[in-house]
Amino acid sequence: MRDDLAEGERALTGAMHLPVRAVAVIIPVFRHSVLLPEAIESALAQEGDFALHVVIVNDGCPHQETEAVCRAYAEAWPERIRYLRKPNGGLSDARNHGIRHVLAEAPEVDAIYMMDADNRLRPGALARAVAELDDHPEADWIYPNIDMFGLTFAGDYGGDYSLLLHSQMNLCEAGSLIRRRVFAAGILFDVSFRHGFEDWEFFLQAGGAGFRGRNLENFGFLYRKRGESMLAESERDAAVIRGEIERKHRALYRPRRLVDLEQVEAPRYAVVLSDRDEVLVMLDPAQGPVERLTLAEFEALWWRGQTGSSRYHVPPFLVVTRSAVLAALTAAGMVHFALWLLERRTADHLFAGLALERGKADRLGWSEEAVQGRMRFQAEMVMLRPALLGELFRDRSDDWVSGLAAAVCSVPAGVVRLRLPPSLVPPVTGGFLTRLRQFLPEAARVAPWSVAQDMVALARRMQGSVYRAAADKVWEWRNPDVVWRTRSHEVARVPTGGKAAFPRAGDGRFHVGFLLPLVEFGGVERVALNVAAALKAAGLVPHLFVLEAREIQLGPEWRDAFESVTFFCDPAFATWGGGQTLYDGTVLSDWARWGDHGDALAMLAWLDAVLNFHGGAISGVMGKLRRFGVKTGLSLHLNDLSPFSRPVGNVYLGLAYEHAYDLFLPCSEQLAGWCHAMGVPEEKIVPVLNAPSFALPEGVLRKPRPEGAPLRVIYLGRLDGQKGVDRLVATLRHARMAGLPLRWRLIGKAVLDGGGALPEDIAAMVEPPIQNPGALAEALAEADVFFLPSYFEGLPLTVLEAMRSGVVPVATDVGAVAEVLRDGENGVLLGGEDIPGQAVEALRRLAEDPALLARLSAQAQADMAGRDWNWAVAALLARLRPGT
Amino acid sequence: MSVEMTEPARARDRNAGQAVPSSLILVADADLEAARKLALPVALCVGGAEGFVLEGRGVPADLVHGAALGVLVLSRAGAAAVEAMAAGWLARFGVSLPDRLDLSEERAGARREAALSWIADVLLAQRQGAARRAVALMRDMAALRREHEAMQAAFARLEAHAFHHRLSERKLLMALAPVEGSPVAELPSGAEMVQRLPGGSVGLSDLAVRIAEVPQPRQGVLTCRLESPDLGRELAEWTLPAAQLSSGWLRLSLVRGLEEDPVGLQLRLGWSGAVPLRLATAMAHPDPRFRPQTGGGTPVGRHVLAMEIWHYLPGVRAPASATGRLPDGEMEAGPGMRRLEARDLLRAINLDTLARDMTPVQGGGALLVHVMPEQVACAILPLPLAGPRQVSVDVMTRNAKGPVVEYAIAVLPAAMRPKRPGALPDFPEEAHSGWVRMKPMRAGQVTLILPDLPAAEHDLYLMTRLPPGATSNAYGWSGFSSVVLHV
DSSP states (O other), X not given: OHHHHHHHHHHHHHHHTOOOOEEEEEEEESSOTTTHXXXXXXHHTOOSSSEEEEEEEEOOOOOHHHHHXXXXXXHHXXXXXXXXXXXXXXXHHHHHHHHHHHHHXXXXXXXXXXXXXXXXXXXXHHHHHHXXXXXXXXXXXXXXXXXXXXXXXXXXXXXXXXXXXHTTSOOXXXXXXXXXXXXXXXXXXXXXXXXXXXXXXXXXXXXXXXXXXXXXXXXXXXXXXXXXXXXXXXXXXXXXXXXXXXXXXXXXXXXXXXXXXXXXXXXXXXXXXXXXXXXXXXXXXXXXXXXXXXXXXXXXXXXXXXXXXXXXXXXXXXXXXXXXXXXXXXXXXXXXXXXXXXXXXXXXXXXXXXXXXEOOTTEEEEEEXXXXXXXXXXXXXXXXXXXXXXXXXXXXXXXXXXXXXXXXXXXXXXXXXXXXOGGGSOGGGOHHHHHHHHHOGGGGGSOOOOHHHHHHHHHHHHHTOTTHHHHTSOOOSSEEOOGGGGGHHHHTTGGGTTOOOOXXXXXXXXXXXXXXXXXXXXXXXXXXXXXXXXXXXXXXXXEEEESSOSEEEOOHHHHHHOSEEEEOOOTTOOSSOOOOEEETTEEEOHHXXXXXOHHHXXXXXXXXXXXXXXXXXXXXXXXXXXXXXXXXXXXXXXXXXXXXXXEESHHHHHHHTGGGOSEEEESSHHHHXXXXXXXXXXXXXXXXXXXXXXOOOTTOOOOOOOTTOOEEEXXXXXXXXXXXXXXXXXXXXXXXXXXOOEEEEEESOBOOGXXXXXOHHHHTTEEXXXXXXXXXXXXXXXXXXXXXXXXXXXXXXXXXXXXXXXXXXXXXXXXXXXXXXXXXTTBEEEOSSOHHHHHHHHHHHHHHOXXXXXXXXXXXXXXXXXXXXXXXXXXXXXXXXXXX | OXXXXXXXXXXXXXXSOSOOOSOEEEEOGGGHHXXXXXXXXXXXXXXXXXXXXETTEEEOHHHHHHHEEEEEEOSHHHHHHHHHHHHHHHHHHSSOOOOEEEOTTSOHHHHHHHHHHHHHXXXXXXXXXXHHHHHHHHHHHHHHHHHHHHHHHHHHHHHHHHHTSGGGOOEEEEEEOOOTTOOOEEEXXXXXXXXXXXXXXXXXXXXXXXXXXXXXXXOEEEEEEEEETTTXXXXXXXXXXXXXXXXXEEEEEOSBBOOSSOOOOEEEEEEEESSOEEEOEEEEOXXXXXXXXXXXXXXXSSEEEOEEEEEOSBTOBOXXXXXXXXXXXXXXXXXXXXXXXXXXXXXXXXXXXXXXXXXXXXTSSSEEOOOBTTBOEEEEXXXXXXOOSEEEEEEEEOOTTOOOEEEEEEEEEGGGOOSSTTOOOOOOGXXXXXXXXXXXXXXXXXXXXXXXXXXSOEEXXXXXXXXXXXXXXXXXXXEEXXXXXXX
């Protein structure tokens, strides 16, 4: 409401463009009885066409002299000076007392100036400030530079106002001229800040309510600086007071908010497109550049920042690339990842390069290496460490930087290699020349385009700039005091321990992060994919974060479902292992408990929600993410079993971090019940029940079993211990020995423990895994029975897919299988001893009783009707976005 | 803490007139009638929970606080009401209610006298307090005056000391020299150009801009104003007819260095002439604030005006450069001295060649007029000012192995400048300083006091010779420096 009020008042004032008619100067006084007359006199000496009211607030000063001075002035100037006396309440309380008096008694006052009793104003100060307000109706307060007398110092606080920078330093002196509408919106000084920085907190309130300040370079404010003062006391308690400010303004100090401010006020990157003579000033590539400059304009901007002023924002990170590279990364959904990773790597290398390589179709991967002294710096994008820029562009020679383009790179540089599907690698990367060199030796002498040459050319241009001479002189007479202006990118890093903030700003959409340790063809991945697709269909924006793997599969359906892909790229992170402590028998990794979580927090803090899909140790950051306002959810699928068949794994890890999760998302009702029994509050448990993981392609019809034909039995999945491969082999053998009319298909990949192998006759039957939905559907359409003799499961997707296709499941009663499989109604449940024996018996019955087969098939199919992922995520959606 | 007023009280306050007598007495409502009957010479103000009422109208509590002399109690009911008033007063103002005069037990006939006496006592006490404070303030001011006088005297002695020693030289702080190839900034007739000055104001004593080309025809007036946006006013102004302009540096001097109060500065140039005035520029500046701007704030190109800036002690006078122009209306206060600086001396003409081929002494800082055997060595320096009354020049042979050298100076009208190389003029006695003999590495000074000179250009002759009988001029690095003209 305050925002609306402020906006409304501002709009009204702006639309009417009313000049300031009257100004009130509020002078709180406590123990400055002798210096007070200077302040009063400088207020009375103000020139200008506006009316001036002076309000002196005696904050219960025990000095009789203060009372005498105040009364004398009030009696001498009754028409201009009002004297208010109050019990002592502190500086904030005294200011508020004066403000309330003005709001109540002086409706004609349009702006209020806060004047401390020991400071001074030049005679034209308020007139200039009033003129600035009149010229800038959008400005809500005018703040000065700080020219000190006594202990002399002049601090320049010029440049565009920035709430981002204001969050880190006291940008605006209390001695500012503030529009009435700020106070009318209810913004007052917080009386609990009795030990200083109350003005800082006041302006943060105003900034948080949507009000904005404006610096006036020649305001004419004079600050009395002495060796000991209230400010000196405040500096001693600075850390404590800052903590109070951050607690009170928690929303402002969240990483998301800081990045949003950075996007608007201090974009982090200057992306030089060397093929276009264009420099994009930006933070979030998805929101487009905040500004487009020519190289000449960028050159002037950069050198402007070198002439001794802290007024100008110059993007701290220089990126050089070409437009096609940027487009390729954007198309691959990896541009944010690329910029973020390069920014992180500038901590290790002066030059961080990104090379795009053609990988396999539907595969995505990355690697990196340092190149100095080892090889040519071959990359399509390069980012420079901020501290290097000044040295580089002020260098009198290009000898050093030329080492970047040398045959063997001689400068500290590293290259991240991103392997993309061929269709996403732009021709400019020189891939053609790379292939050509394999066949034509001459092509080897043609160096492919590398951004290094563009970087060296840019450095030469900047070194030879016409503005260089100006940077060697002293121009400003004030000291550049907005020290955070050149460190604006560090502000968003503060909450995450100094780690590079992910370059993603809010856009009004709901962004959900999916955390997976790897992305291949496993069940967890398929669940994640389908949940993401369903959430996307509901209007949310899924993003994929790969925690550990360096290479993933990324087919078209993944690229459709996820707007972006980010690799975590932390060599210290491991999903499992590396810990000495146990929770309920499951190892808690040291990374989860004690690791450096900064990069992970920075990577995820911008999201509205994160869903952890068996990411193991990443649970360690969830508590902090929650404090940043990110909703956290843990997707649960099954308990793993130790070699001694003791349940362990991700579910127990979730229990250890239950406090850090808003939502538990089990894949079955059975697992939901188990979580509840183990201590997870019911309110937190939101089952996301598994559903078939692919849509049935049109035109794929069930092929009924011909009369008299063998029973078609299909096994789909990994051939490993968990899946009961030993039982599968035994069942096959027994069925053969029994002479059952069966036709088997074994589709999957053998992953046997201890390096073992399938028997030769069985191995010869195995077909390669099928990932294509159409081929899967075809395979199921031609099967009668789906056999799954697992030792432990969650709620297997393959069972649901088989049932949907009318394939009768014959499966062990493990995990949540019995939740969907009812023995004798829509399938056969195997339990207890001698699973192969039971399986053979079940197969015999189904082979010999077509009616039974048909009945079970029909029921299985009917039971899967309507069970899809939109249905599955409905409850989750309601919890993520209440009201939708 | 602040006391929240009730809405009726706030409304009454709001509606109250602002005029409140400078003195009043507080009474409870119950005592108002009785108080009126006393016909006291002070206004009566009724105080209560809802606020304060004076002559039937509400008055702001804050004004009542400043005007209340005391509280008058005339009944028990009044006393009780005053207790309530006191509590509210303390909560609102943090101080106790002013002193009470309780006449509730006094007989009616004596009340007026008692009240008047009490009022008199209160006013007398206030008056005595004010007098004591005024005396204390006057005493403090007297002490400050004495200190100020002493400081002024000491400062004046310091200035005089600086005048007569090399301490009085203004220092070139920053030179933004013209850059080859940089464009000229044109100042059209009738237009203004504003150039922000680099650095701070403290001690600034001179600034110079460079005229790229003398306007032809030489008609027009250039006004130069030194301004401070922080002070919102002009600090000095120079008005220069075109006839006084020449290509090269135009030095604008202040009588004293700017004060210790640091502010930003800008130079505003206005020109009216037949043709635009062309000014030289220095390097390109990436910050538009430091580029010259038209009077309307539009940048004029990318290049800063070529400038030189000098500083001296803040607030202190120093002899201005002889080539510097003083602001309009400024008089030389005290000794009217102008100084020729080292680079001005290099404009001297070599008598032997009649060319400007003089060189500085090795290491700089002085003009080398190397002593010659069997002849007078002479440099002819055109004086930038007419009519000096006295000329003083520092002399020194700057090599320990050098000979004893005799130094002299002379002044003649420029019209009498030799036309043939080596033709040393005959100097009238009153125009010649006489020869001063100096041992090597000894600093000395040669002074020439002149009669009233006609208003024409004059030359200063700087001469050296060996004493009679001396033949070797080896290491004779005889130099002249620090030429001071008393005008």
